[in-house]
Amino acid sequence: MENSLQSGSEIVVLQTESEAQQQAFADAATSGARVHLTHVYQQGGRTHLTMCMSNKMIVEMAKLNSADKKDNRADVDEFVNRPINPRHVDEIARYLEDRENYILPAFTFNSRTPLRVYAYGKASVKFGYALLPTDLELYVTDGQHRIKALDKIRVQRPEIMNDGATVVIVQEDDLAQIHQDFVDCARSQPISPSMLTAFDSQSLLPNFTRILSKESVLFSGRIDMISRTLGKSPYFLFTMNQLRICAAEFLFGSSAKRDIDSRSPKLLQSPEDRQEALDKAISFYHRYAEFSNDWSPLLEPAERTKKVDIYELRQQRLDFNVTIFQVISRLGHFLMFGEAFANLTEQEQEDLIRAIADVNFNRDAELWQGKVVIDGRLLTQRGVIDDATAIAAQQIAEKTGINLMERNKS
Numbered sequence: 121m122e123n124s125l126q127s128g129s130e131i132v133v134l135q136t137e138s139e140a141q142q143q144a145f146a147d148a149a150t151s152g153a154r155v156h157l158t159h160v161y162q163q164g165g166r167t168h169l170t171m172c173m174s175n176k177m178i179v180e181m182a183k184l185n186s187a188d189k190k191d192n193r194a195d196v197d198e199f200v201n202r203p204i205n206p207r208h209v210d211e212i213a214r215y216l217e218d219r220e221n222y223i224l225p226a227f228t229f230n231s232r233t234p235l236r237v238y239a240y241g242k243a244s245v246k247f248g249y250a251l252l253p254t255d256l257e258l259y260v261t262d263g264q265h266r267i268k269a270l271d272k273i274r275v276q277r278p279e280i281m282n283d284g285a286t287v288v289i290v291q292e293d294d295l296a297q298i299h300q301d302f303v304d305c306a307r308s309q310p311i312s313p314s315m316l317t318a319f320d321s322q323s324l325l326p327n328f329t330r331i332l333s334k335e336s337v338l339f340s341g342r343i344d345m346i347s348r349t350l351g352k353s354p355y356f357l358f359t360m361n362q363l364r365i366c367a368a369e370f371l372f373g374s375s376a377k378r379d380i381d382s383r384s385p386k387l388l389q390s391p392e393d394r395q396e397a398l399d400k401a402i403s404f405y406h407r408y409a410e411f412s413n414d415w416s417p418l419l420e421p422a423e424r425t426k427k428v429d430i431y432e433l434r435q436q437r438l439d440f441n442v443t444i445f446q447v448i449s450r451l452g453h454f455l456m457f458g459e460a461f462a463n464l465t466e467q468e469q470e471d472l473i474r475a476i477a478d479v480n481f482n483r484d485a486e487l488w489q490g491k492v493v494i495d496g497r498l499l500t501q502r503g504v505i506d507d508a509t510a511i512a513a514q515q516i517a518e519k520t521g522i523n524l525m526e527r528n529k530s
Contacts, residue, residue: 130236131160131167133246140238144249147236153251160239160246169237169250169289170226175270176281178227182267183257204268212269217277224266226286229258234291258289312348313361324388325380328371328398329364336402338409339363341422342430354429355422362442369449370401373457376502387457404452407470411477414440438488439481443500447508451476451516454524472524475516487511 134140148155158171173181216222233256239248260267274281320326333343343363344356358366368375372383388394409415414437417428430440438444455461455472464472483493491507492499510525517523 134240140240144238153253156250158250183259208265209268213272227263228261228288314359317360317364329367354431366449369446373453400456407473411474475519479515
């Protein structure tokens, strides 16, 4: 028998599994502790225990030692974790309640109580039996919002408590190091918004955006599905996340989350509704491109238009920038979904789309200066989109006698 691992835990390393199992259950019989299967390994000079627990056990054993953002501004360093964000808890709870095939990442806990583990073998990663005292408190290093969400939905969805998750327990009684562990757990690079949109097949708007990016010749092969920004690439129109924002403007007349959440069930209730919305989007964007000299070449497949430098077009024209393409998309929403335009003939609808494409979107055009463009720089604040929409709508009204914004309000 040896205790070869450096740790606050008491790791008893034995030769065989049967020895480890027998000693663990004999110890538990006298101490009242619970025996739990675990893997034991070293990381950063400390011993880590990795095991699977039921969600019920995780919720019951987790100790949330979180600062309160109102009451602990001066003594936050006395707490293990950041303040709870109720909105984030609610988002996770809705996800767990709505998604049958949900997934929860591993939880990372800290145990200030030394844990005894009977392990066996000579490999660097050992298998063993951990003794978990009945009064054990596991302080949450990573996962407090997930735990609060599980606890919140246990009444509405009690069966979820029988599911399980991976738990990593780190032995540490130094509060400063526990804080550092929390910071280090947050160092993982988050998934870019573009990749979230590209990979999310369940949420309505990301799924709509992904299909639009594939089925529209205008966007297919011209949407960067990985990056956060486009840089100087001559081949891409938008990132996937930028296209998602424009799709929201087209579908809901807004890219604000509260508007998307409140309006999407009304518009995209059934597969037929979603297909109709997709057909409208492709029709609108393609006809816009058809009536614009700078956009019309992009109605050819991407592999045939390698000589078209989209980056240069972005420097010259505002509608190749996501801010103004949101404006075009919002005008498209008024036209394609507005009740005031439901009885337009196809020719009348086409005339309005042509008028949108005829708006002078050159960066140096006088009508944009001061509110939308300052010293050649396109502003990007949300209010700019509202201002630019009003300017474009006025230009269209002067040509057609129809103010898309005013008719939409009525």
